[in-house]
Amino acid sequence: MALQVAGGAGCCGCLPLLGQRRTAAFRPPRAVASEGAAVEDGSKVMLGGSGVAVTKLGIGAWSWGDTTYWNDFEWDDRKLKDAKGAFDASVDSGITFFDTAEVYGAGVSGAINSESLLGRFIKERKEKEGVEVAIATKFAALPWRFGKGSVISALKGSLSRLGVSSVESYQLHWPGIWGNEGYLDGLADAYEQGLVKSVGVSNYSEKRLRDAHERLKKRGVPLASNQVNYSLIYRNPEENGVKAACDELGITLIAYSPIAQGALTGKYTPANPPTGPRGRIYTSDFLSKLQPLINKIREIGGSYDKTPTQVVLNWLICQGNVIPIPGAKNAEQAWEFAGALGWLLTEQEVEELRSMAREVKPVMGFPVEKL
C-alpha cells in the first residue's frame, strides 16, 4: 500500500546505442534489444527467471478507482472514462503489462476496486480484439492474515475481481509484521497450482529479498521481481543493496513511483504544486530545489525530441534489469509513456542526471523498506 512519495548500475544496456537520437514522442514504442532477456520481437523482457515475458515498461493502476490518495478523494464517470482511455492507449501503444493490487481502490466509500476496473477493461478489449495482457497484482500482508492459506484465499478474490483464471505475477505487497515464511509458502503453492505464472515481492529490503529467494528456491520456484520505489530522485535501491541483489540473483526490479508522482514531469512548479496528499510531499520549497534538475532533464530531452517524463523513465530503463511502472490516469499520459521506449540516453547523460539528482534532498520513502 503506497504510503510512499517520492547503482552503481551504470548504463550497461546503453552501450550499443550511445548517442542515438530518435523522435517518438506520443507514438507507439519502437523496440531496441537492450537489458534483460529479450523475447523474439525485442519489445519484451522476462520477469526474472520466470519465463514470463512483459513489456519493458508497465502501467500502474493504483489511481484507478482510488479515493484515498488520488483523484481529489472523488471518483466519477469522467475519471472512469479517463482510466479506460489510459488502458486503451497503453494497449494501442504496445504496452500490455499492468500493475494493480487488491487494496487499490478498495474498501473506502466512493472507491471502485482497481482490479475490478482493470478486469472490465481487459474483458472489453479481449471480446473485441482478443488482446492479451500481462497482469501483476498484489497480496496485502495485513497483520490479521496468517499463513499460506491466506495467500491463496486473497489470490482467489483477486482472480475473481479481475475475471481471469491466473495472473502473470503475484506479489507480496509489503513484508508481514509477524514474518514472511507462510506468505512465501503461499506464493509457492499458488505457483504450483497454476494460479500464478510468476511470483514477486514488494518493498523488500536486501536481506528479506535474499531470504525470500532462498526459501522459494527450495520449492523450485523462481523469485521473479521486487517492486520498490525507484526514480531519479529516489535512488534508495542503489544505496541499500536492493538493486545489486536483484542483479546478482536474476530478479527484475520493478520501479514504482518512477516519475515521483508527477514531480519529475516538470508540470508541477513552485507556483503550481500538486494538490491533495502529494502537496505535502512535493511542496513549493521542494519543487524550487528541483528546478535545476528539471531544467537539465528538459535540455537533454530536447536533443531527442523527448519530454521530461520520457527522459526520466528512460533513465530508469538505462540502469538495466529495471521495469518502470508509471501510473497513467488518462490516454495522453499513457501515450507519453510509450515514447520512453525505443531509444536510450547515453551513459554520460545517465551519470550527469544522477550527479545533479544527488543535490536534491530525497523525499521520504515507504517506511518498511528500512526495517
Ligand SMILES: NC(=O)c1ccc[n+]([C@@H]2O[C@H](COP(=O)([O-])OP(=O)(O)OC[C@H]3O[C@@H](n4cnc5c(N)ncnc54)[C@H](OP(=O)(O)O)[C@@H]3O)[C@@H](O)[C@H]2O)c1
Ligand atoms: N508496491 C507499492 O508499494 C507501490 C507504491 C506506489 C505505487 N505502486 C505502483 O506503481 C505505480 C506508479 O506509481 P505512482 O502512481 O505512485 O507514481 P508515478 O507513476 O510516479 O506518478 C503517477 C502520477 O503522475 C502523474 N502523471 C502521469 N503521467 C504523467 C504525464 N505524462 N505528465 C504529467 N503527469 C503525469 C499523474 O498524476 P496527476 O495527473 O494527478 O499529476 C499520475 O497519477 C502505481 O500505479 C502502482 O501500480 C506500488
